[in-house]
Amino acid sequence: MVKEVKVKSILNKHKKRDDWFLDDYSVNPYYGCSFNCIYCYIKGSKYGSAELAAKINAPEILDRQLRHRAKKKEYGIIALSSSTEPYMHVERKFELTRMILQKILKYRFPVEIATKSKLVLRDLDVLEKIDGAAILPADLQRLGRGVIISFSISTLDKGLAKILEPGAPSPKDRLETMMKCKQEGLLVGVNYIPVLPFLSDSEENLDEMIKTAKDYGADYVLVGSLTLFGDKTNDCKTLYYKFLEEYFPELVPKYKSLFRNSFAPPKHYQARLAEISERLCKKHGIRNRIA
Numbered sequence: 001m002v003k004e005v006k007v008k009s010i011l012n013k014h015k016k017r018d019d020w021f022l023d024d025y026s027v028n029p030y031y032g033c034s035f036n037c038i039y040c041y042i043k044g045s046k047y048g049s050a051e052l053a054a055k056i057n058a059p060e061i062l063d064r065q066l067r068h069r070a071k072k073k074e075y076g077i078i079a080l081s082s083s084t085e086p087y088m089h090v091e092r093k094f095e096l097t098r099m100i101l102q103k104i105l106k107y108r109f110p111v112e113i114a115t116k117s118k119l120v121l122r123d124l125d126v127l128e129k130i131d132g133a134a135i136l137p138a139d140l141q142r143l144g145r146g147v148i149i150s151f152s153i154s155t156l157d158k159g160l161a162k163i164l165e166p167g168a169p170s171p172k173d174r175l176e177t178m179m180k181c182k183q184e185g186l187l188v189g190v191n192y193i194p195v196l197p198f199l200s201d202s203e204e205n206l207d208e209m210i211k212t213a214k215d216y217g218a219d220y221v222l223v224g225s226l227t228l229f230g231d232k233t234n235d236c237k238t239l240y241y242k243f244l245e246e247y248f249p250e251l252v253p254k255y256k257s258l259f260r261n262s263f264a265p266p267k268h269y270q271a272r273l274a275e276i277s278e279r280l281c282k283k284h285g286i287r288n289r290i291a
């Protein structure tokens with residue numbers, strides 16, 4: 001039984017546009033996520049709540065908030081979603097994501113979907129309309145599109161993904177879903193975020209991952225590192241170390257040395273990841289940014 005809650009506000013305006021995903025706003029139809037990825041940053045960070053709940057009045061509240069923004073011509077890309085999965089199983093029942101997309105279409109805002117689910121295919125009819133109708137902010141006209149769909153993948157290894165992302169569709173299912181969206185003419189890409197230190201972040205891993213994204217029709221690939229938050233039982237840092245101890249105990253000291261007291265790997269690790277992914281994207285003829 002999923003908890004149903006009412007919210008006072010649903011549209012979050014960012015202080016600054018996100019450099020990677022280009023969004024100025026975000027909307028999260030649900031609290032928590034049933035895909036239960038071990039590394040999920042909403043468990044333990046300030047960005048989310050782990051308990052699953054449906055924001056049942058989200059479409060109605062969004063209508064009011066978007067009307068207000070549209071009146072002032074404050075157009076910007078809306079990220080759907082930043083701290084939940086917009087197409088988890090309960091969306092079949094609640095259809096909040098679909099109703100939210102209809103509001104986004106009504107007020108002609110552009111949208112960036114981040115998902116691991118093939119349920120996004122249900123909404124291709126609305127997404128195609130948004131793609132043609134959306135009004136982009138003046139400095140993002142070069143994008144020329146109203147819809148961006150990103151598929152999140154951390155590893156192409158089916159067995160490893162099953163352990164790390166127990167409720168999510170397999171990486172292959174995600175890639176096949178992406179291909180179908182591409183065939184419908186939408187702008188699509190893969191977010192290899194987070195790649196996992198010593199498990200899916202080697203040059204060889206990234207080469208295969210970027211080539212695979214290209215083979216399945218991705219227009220772009222983004223690569224980002226793992227973050228580990230919190231010390232409570234269900235926080236992602238605790239869960240991730242439990243996973244390592246069970247399946248890869250030899251990696252525990254390596255992770256401890258890489259993360260030290262931080263929630264993220266150090267700058268030199270991030271710089272190496274950026275350098276390798278830029279080079280491999282060039283090699284495979286694919287963008288390492290959305291636009």
Ligand code: SF4
Pocket residue numbers: 033034035036037039040041042083084085116168
């Ligand atoms: S699908 Fe996304 S939001 Fe859901 S648990 Fe996984 S990482 Fe978190």
